[in-house]
Amino acid sequence: MQKRIEKPAPSAILSPERSEPRVFADSAAAVAHMRALYDRNTGFLRAAFEQLAHGTPPAGRVRACYPQVSLSTDSYALIDSRLAYGHVAAPGDYTTTITRPDLFNDYLVTQIGLLIRNHGVEVTVSESDTPIPLHFAFREGAHVDGAVADAFARPLRDYFDVPALDITNDDIANGDYEPARGEPQPLAPFTAQRIDYSLHRLAHYTATSPSHFQNFVLFTNYQFYIDEFCAHARRLMAEGGGGYDAFVEPGNLITRAGDDAPTEGLASPRLPQMPAYHMTRKGHGGITMVNIGVGPSNAKTITDHIAVLRPHAWLMLGHCAGLRNSQALGDYVLAHAYVREDHVLDEDLPLSVPVPPLAEVQVALEEAVAEVTGLSGYDLKRIMRTGTVATIDNRNWELRDMRGPVKRLSQSRAIGLDMESATIAANGFRFRVPYGTLLCVSDKPLHGELKLPGMATEFYKRQVAQHLDIGIRAMEKLAGMPPERLHSRKLRSFFETAFQ
Numbered sequence: 001m002q003k004r005i006e007k008p009a010p011s012a013i014l015s016p017e018r019s020e021p022r023v024f025a026d027s028a029a030a031v032a033h034m035r036a037l038y039d040r041n042t043g044f045l046r047a048a049f050e051q052l053a054h055g056t057p058p059a060g061r062v063r064a065c066y067p068q069v070s071l072s073t074d075s076y077a078l079i080d081s082r083l084a085y086g087h088v089a090a091p092g093d094y095t096t097t098i099t100r101p102d103l104f105n106d107y108l109v110t111q112i113g114l115l116i117r118n119h120g121v122e123v124t125v126s127e128s129d130t131p132i133p134l135h136f137a138f139r140e141g142a143h144v145d146g147a148v149a150d151a152f153a154r155p156l157r158d159y160f161d162v163p164a165l166d167i168t169n170d171d172i173a174n175g176d177y178e179p180a181r182g183e184p185q186p187l188a189p190f191t192a193q194r195i196d197y198s199l200h201r202l203a204h205y206t207a208t209s210p211s212h213f214q215n216f217v218l219f220t221n222y223q224f225y226i227d228e229f230c231a232h233a234r235r236l237m238a239e240g241g242g243g244y245d246a247f248v249e250p251g252n253l254i255t256r257a258g259d260d261a262p263t264e265g266l267a268s269p270r271l272p273q274m275p276a277y278h279m280t281r282k283g284h285g286g287i288t289m290v291n292i293g294v295g296p297s298n299a300k301t302i303t304d305h306i307a308v309l310r311p312h313a314w315l316m317l318g319h320c321a322g323l324r325n326s327q328a329l330g331d332y333v334l335a336h337a338y339v340r341e342d343h344v345l346d347e348d349l350p351l352s353v354p355v356p357p358l359a360e361v362q363v364a365l366e367e368a369v370a371e372v373t374g375l376s377g378y379d380l381k382r383i384m385r386t387g388t389v390a391t392i393d394n395r396n397w398e399l400r401d402m403r404g405p406v407k408r409l410s411q412s413r414a415i416g417l418d419m420e421s422a423t424i425a426a427n428g429f430r431f432r433v434p435y436g437t438l439l440c441v442s443d444k445p446l447h448g449e450l451k452l453p454g455m456a457t458e459f460y461k462r463q464v465a466q467h468l469d470i471g472i473r474a475m476e477k478l479a480g481m482p483p484e485r486l487h488s489r490k491l492r493s494f495f496e497t498a499f500q
Contacts, residue, residue: 012060016044021126027113030069033125034101034108037067041127045137045160052152052159053144062160064137066192068128069112070095070184071121079118084489085500086114093184094498097128097192099136100199103211106283107310111188111499128192131161136196140209168194173307173431174348175493188499189432190308198305205302206276206290207250207268210309214278214286216475217306217314221294221420224464225317226277229289232468233279234260244286248278274302287475292420296342296393299423307431310500312486313361313478315436316424317471320389320416322441323409329444330463332384332470334365335437338422339390339412345426355422355429358488360481361436361474362386368474369438372466387415389437391422416441432491432500438474440467 019037024030041064048062071094077087088094101108112123134156138144156162171177173189190198199210220226233247234255241257248254250272253265268275274293280286290306292298303314320333336357369384370376390409409417421437428435440463478486487500 014048014058014060014062016041016064019127021124023122023124025116025122027109027111027116027123030112030123030125031101031105031108034067034069034098035105037125037127038098038101041065041067041132042137045132045134046139049134049137049160057153058159061158062134063131066097066099066128066130066132067101068095068097068126068130069108069187070124070126071115071119071187073119073121077118082489083114083118083484084487084492085484085496086111086498087118088115088185088187088498089495094187095128095184096187096497096499097130099132099192099196103199115187115498130167130192133163133193133196134160135163136193136200140203140211163193163197167191168197170194170304170348170430172497175495186497189497195308198308201301202305202309205272205274205305207252207272208248208276208278209252212248212252212278212280212288213276213284213306213309213311214280214288215284215312216287216479217311218287218289218471218475219292219299219302219314219316219318219420219424220289221292221318221418222464223291225468226275226289226291228464228468229277232472233277236279244279244281246278246280248280250275250277274298285479287472287479295419296344296391296423299342299420300344300427303424303427303431303433307427307433311433312483313434313436313475314424314428315361315365315438315471315474316421317467318418318420318439319442320418320421320439322444323390323414323417324385325444327385327415327441327444329441330383331441332369332467333389333416333437333439333441334362334369334384334386335389335416335421335425335439336362336386337388338425338437339388339408339414340422340426341390341392341408342419342423342426343393344423345430349426349430353429355425356490358434358436358490360486360488361434361478364474364477365436365438365470367477368470372470372473385415388413389416389418389421389439390414391418391420393419429491432487432496434478434486434488434491436474438467438470 022033044064048058074091079087172186202210236242236244237247237255237257238260246254246256251266251268253262253267255262274290276288276290278288292302338355340351370380416439425435
């Protein structure tokens with residue numbers, strides 16, 4: 001049998017004509033140029049793939065790079081010391097790669113505008129040396145038949161750049177990134193490829209486009225809350241929107257204000273792992289709710305990805321075990337501290353790091369509880385307790401030797417136990433996303449008080465609607481605050497990126 005001789009992999013680099021760097025004093029113009037560069041370069045990759053799919057392999061390796069924005073300053077900024085972002089820490093050179101400038105248009109205009117204003121310098125937009133992986137060049141919703149790729153004589157990575165996991169990490173956000181001598185400092189907490197990675201995972205996990213995610217995110221561990229959120233959103237849409245523009249469900253199913261049924265999208269044949277629902281407002285000022293299911297792994301996974309969208313706040317609404325005899329089923333727990341026995345973030349955020357309460361979030365939650373329940377002052381303490389929430393990674397912790405866990409919980413002064421809240425708060429702290437937790441006591445395992453058959457249905461029917469109302473009202477209060485007030489300085493480390 002004659003041995004097949006493979007042709008060597010293509011070695012020439014085929015790229016769009018290199019764009020000359022351009023200097024801007026206007027952030028909107030700078031972002032418009034980024035969009036033009038990004039569209040041209042991703043279009044170049046898609047066109048090359050299209051030719052390959054039709055049987056014409058490229059004559060070399062196809063490569064196009066992300067746009068980047070850079071600035072240089074030789075002096076310290078004279079800024080309002082109350083600002084947590086919008087300025088660099090010291091004189092020097094700074095840069096970040098940019099992806100999806102269409103999706104991040106308003107965010108980029110704001111962040112770059114603050115730098116231009118606070119430092120009195122211009123910014124430079126150019127092409128970086130970081131290749132755009134082919135996988136991230138396709139438009140949202142694109143579908144490539146597996147049979148097409150199977151027909152290629154060579155693997156795709158012989159012709160195109162593919163995601164490089166060795167540079168797709170959280171080193172900047174974790175404070176581990178150290179540029180080599182002469183290299184610029186980072187301007188943003190995430191690189192373009194890290195953002196692209198999360199945008200694709202978000203679409204996969206939630207079955208909605210990242211473009212539908214809003215700046216205020218509610219997480220829950222129960223479908224009951226999602227059902228109530230959907231009923232609330234559909235009622236608002238049918239009544240004219242109530243200040244919201246549309247309601248988006250998995251499958252990008254869109255019901256617009258004034259309609260009583262979806263007019264766009266296609267309902268998902270099955271729910272994804274962590275379905276997301278969005279009550280949208282202009283400028284992403286609405287509310288997203290995600291059913292993360294049970295456990296710290298899911299909680300970390302979804303917040304790892306939503307963080308790249310740079311939301312203004314996220315809150316956990318769910319159920320917990322009440323740990324005090326004085327608590328009753330249906331009482332609320334407002335977390336002001338966390339015991340982290342979830343373990344999923346131990347490598348990223350040491351347990352020695354405290355996760356503090358954020359005053360703006362705590363006040364919004366307490367005010368929302370008072371307004372919805374009609375209680376205030378000392379009377380509010382009858383149904384809500386502020387204290388430490390413990391998060392554990394063992395759902396059946398009660399079946400182990402109880403002496404160890406109970407002693408640790410007592411020493412920490414914990415009043416509630418769940419499997420997600422500390423993870424969500426810790427990842428909010430790590431990624432500089434304001435966070436909070438309001439839980440509802442659904443059982444008291446240390447006191448043998450569990451829900452009897454039939455009690456659960458009535459309990460959920462009564463409490464979920466009220467609990468969700470509180471969460472939505474708290475988010476609307478936070479949405480009414482200026483972002484510069486909400487993004488607290490207490491989330492910023494010694495050496496921070498300028499971008500929020």
